[in-house]
Structure formats: structure tokens, C-alpha cells
Amino acid sequence: MSNDALILVGNSKGGTLTTLRISDEQLAWVGGVTVGKGCSTFAVDHARHLLYVATSEPSPAIVTMRIDPAHGRHEEISRRGVSDPLAYLDVSPKGHMLLAASYHGGWGASYQVVDGVVVEESARLDHRNMHAALFDPTGHNAYFVSLGDDLIAQFATTADGGLTELSEPHVRATPGTGPRHLVFSPDAEHAYLLTEFTGEAIHFERGESGRLTRREEVPAFDVTRGLRTSSFGVDPMAGHLVWGADLALAAGGRWLLCTERTESTVGAVAVGADGRLSGPVVITDTETQPRGLTVSPDGEYVVVVGERSGQASLYRIYDDGNLVLQSQLETGEGPNWVRFL
Template sequence: MTETTLVLVGNAKAGTVSVLKLGEGSLEPLSTSTIGAGTGTFAVDAAHSLVYCATKQPEPAIVTLRLDRSSGVLTEVARRAVADPLAYLTLTRDGDLLLGASYHGGWGVAWPVADGGLVGEETSRVEHANLHCVVTDSASRYAYFVSLGDDLISQTAIGEDGVLTPLDPPTVAAPEGSGPRHLVLAADEHAAYLVTEFSGEAIRLERDPATGQLTRAESVSIVDPEAGLTHSRFGADPMAEHLIWGADVHVARFGSYLLATERTASTVAVVSLDADGLLGGVVGLVPTEAQPRGFAVAPDSRHVVVAGEGSGSVALYELSDEGELVKRDRHETGAGANWVRFA
């Protein structure tokens, strides 16, 4: 690799963020910084070496951190209290707007950003039950909020002033009771892929890049058929009742494969994608870290880092052209490891 790629891992129970350096099939731990209990999501502004991290203790807040790329140390530069804990944070392309989704609060918000911190009041608010994710397209023209509680995706346009305007239609329905959780756009942005928590599906949605509108298409199960898991529901204990517990989803190998995690059986599913981005079959189900709540694909599109909420460790994999996910390295990061991003 010609440039240093850093891996940031949020350890919610430990209240820390660990920084590791990605090598060719290896991870080198650099530093672990204490941020605050509940560091369950963060967004990275690599161009400005800034990280926006959500915490729960001593109060729900968004902490702005400056990243020293050589040492991996994170230093707090600003803090903004919020009404409820956040499940997901993402930045627009230029890093001038931060969007967040609150699962417990049932709201999604956009905040203007300047000089390394949130400035002024929120520009917009979206309200749906148990919002679990928010993502934007690469041009930052559209934002999508995923509501686990209402089984839908809220689709909005992002104005130059940061105001979110609902599209027509304003929402796209997911299957009833499926528990939509995380969403990711295809590289060409002609499709989006959704993972569901309760039904354990990867769902493809067709996307019109000009209008931003999503239309639900086909789906495939990401659940290990030999694990004996059954459909989950809101408020259930998946581990105690042996239920499906879908978690995260990302595209890898330059759009050739879709990866998705399931936490009860602790697996990563590798789903083939054709040249048009349509879902194929599951070509691999790989055992991984206990309760793989979050993972991410490196900029090279082949290295994958999976965080184990139950193990407190991350595993590094390499995805081959044939869709084989091969384990290369593993390191302990901290209790409740559940979020991964690259910088």
C-alpha cells in the first residue's frame, strides 16, 4: 500500500476508540483513547483528521476528536450534548454537515459543521420509530434514514442549506416485521442494499441516481441454514431464544460481493453480485468474532475488519476474487467492540 490506512474501532462497553494500522494482511495496534461509555458510532473526516463520535455517558453527546495519524491518538476538541443516544453518524462529502440517527429517540437530524465542531441548531429533523442508520450518496444530494420500528426507509433530498426535504414518495416500505437496520449504496449508486435484523435478509433496492428514489427489488437470506434460527421480533432476546439477529452490510471487491453479518450464529455471509448489482446466491458463510455487530471494508475493497461485540476483538479478513473470506489477523481492542471505520 502506498498510503497508510488506519482502522478505527469503537469499544462501547470500554468507552474507548482503538486505532490500528492496516498492513498487507496484518493489523498493527497504535493507540486506544478513552472517550466515554457507549462509543457505539462515529464518522470520520479523513481530509481534516477529525472524528465525530457519539457517546452515552456522562450524557448523550457528540464528541469531536482530532486524530494524530502517526500515533493514532485521539484528542477531544469539542462536545455537543444531544437529547438521546445516537445509533449512527455520517458526514456529507465535504464534511460540512453531520447527520445522525437516534434509535431510542426515534429521530434523525442534520447539523452544520465548521471548524471541527457542530455549529448552530439542527437544520432538519426526521421522525420514525427506532431509526438505526443514515447514509448519503457520494454527491451529498440525498440522505436515507432506516427505521427499524416502522419497517421503512425515509428518503430525503439535501438542500444547499442542509435542509432535508422528503422525496415523493417520502418513504419506501421494507417487509413487515423484518426490522430494517443498516443500508449501503452500490459503488455506481444505481442500487442500495439493506440488511434486516429480525428476518436476516439482504434486500436490494433499485435507485434512480437523478431523483434519489428507491424501489424495493429482490432479497436473499444471510442466515446460516444449519444454525436453526427463527424469525425475531421487537423486544426479544435473540441469544436466549435462538433468534435471527442481523447486523451490518457492506459492498466489497469493487462491487462483486455483498457482505452481511448475523450475530446469534456469529457469521459473515458473502453474497455474489452480478454486473448489474443484482443479488446472487450466498457463496460463503464464515464463522467470525462473537456477535459481529459492526464491520467495514477497506479502501482497497478486499480487506475486511469485523468487530466482535461479544469477544472485544477485531478480525482481519481478505476477500478473494472467488468470494473466499480468508482470516489474516486478529487483535483485542476492548469490551463491546461494535463499530469499525477506515481513515
């Protein structure tokens, strides 16, 4: 990884974006910018040096910013209002289309993007507690994860930014598991889902049409710590319940990393050459209430941010799945989203 690798952190409670730099395996502050509270998700268009940030204050919006790598003072170039705060954003590989998911609004949508400006809404779907919306690595398909309805809605994308249902419109999860976030293997042949209430990592194979087929699931948290299955509307901390959050593939796709917030851990699940998941899970204690994590482009470094700690931790991942801490740094109030720029 380049010694000048940049990391962006969204501090939801503080309403700020913080840019960090990795230098000699240490995190260093570059700069920050205020965008509005609720900046709890963003999508990076690396090719066009653009950033799409969701905010909830002063009113729900998608903010487009031009990335300033030298100083971290990213410049706002447009702002599009939306009806409800957003939980997830993703931009297409070509940069012409944006996906959004609203947890509280219970909807997902696709938008056309022209020169970085988010224009008209092209398609919309309604499902309870929509928690993720993302493209596969090719941009040919779009997937929306509904925590409340325990499903993944799957579509083909169209040239004008629209969505067409696949022959199997939905992939169902076990009722009450709370599907949350989804990630794809680099070759787009596999997908992995993390559930919030049961902390399971679920493996899907992805067919030529984009349809997902469920293959197996494994616990992605420390099963020795007495955590019990959670459910909608309860306090997981008060009941010492499973509270899954985010996931990412690391080390060339050999490890699937999953955060669990009640015990503040990252669980590393081994991924075979055939994409299948196997145990045991390698557990690393990390930042308090680890809402988000990301992996460096070379797959060797992991950054985890803690909602309650206000910090980011930089790790190197080793062949055995262990994460070894290299550096920690304060980022702002309530960090919960992090990506490499």
C-alpha cells in the same frame, strides 16, 4: 492496500477508541483514547482529518476529534449535547453536514458543520427505533432507516444542511422484518439494506431523484443452522433467532457482506454487474457476536469486530467470496463499530 492502512475501532462498553495499523497483513496496536461509554458509532471525514463520535456518557453527545494518525490519540475539539444516545452518524462528502439517528429516542436529524464544529440542528424527523442515517455517495440525498416502523425515509439535502422530502417520502419494508443498516454502491445507482429480524439483504435501484425502488431480496445468513425469524423485544440468543447487524460492499462491489450475531457469521452475497443479488451465500465463521465490519478502500480486506470477543479480525476476501483470516487482535471492551481512517 498500503501497508500503513489505519483502522479505528469504537469500544462501546469501554468507552474508548482504538487505532490499529495493518503491517504485512497483520494487525498492530497504534494507540487509544477515552471518549466516554456508548461510543458505538462514528463518522470519518477523510478529506479534513476529522472524526465525529457519538457517546452516551457522561451524557449523550456528538464529539468532534482531530485525527492523530501517528499515535492514535485523537484530540477532542468540540462536543455537542443531544437529547438521546445515537445509533448512527454520517458526514457529507463536503464535510458541511452531519446526519444522526437515535434508536432509543426514535428520531433522526441533520446538523450544519462549520470548521468541524457541529452547530444548529437543521431538520428533524420522528420514527420508531431509528437505526441508520446516511448520505448517498454524492451527498445529494439523505436516508433514514426506521427499524420500528419498517421503512426508509428519503430526502434531498439542501445547501444549509436541511432536508426536503422526496415525492415518495418513504420506502416501506415488509412489516416485522426490522430494517437496520443501508449501504450504497460506489456509483450510487444501487442501495442494499440488511434486516435485523429476518437477515435479508434487500436490493434497491436508486433513480435520478434519489428515490429507491425495491428489486429483490435474499437471505444473508446460514439457512442450514436452524435460525428462526426474530421479532422486537425478544432475546435472539435465547431463542436461536436471526440477529442481523451490519453490511458492506467488498471486492469492487462484487460481494455484499452481512453479519449475523446469533451464529457469529459473515454472509457474502454475490452482486451481479447489474447490481442484482444472487446466491448461494458464502458463510464465514467470525468473531463472537459480530456487531460491525468494514472494508478497505481497495475492497480486498475486511475487518470484523466482535462485541463479546473484544477482538478484531482481519480477512482477505477472495474471488469466490471466502474470507481468509490473516490476523486477530484485542481492541477493548465491547467493540461494535469499525472503519478505515
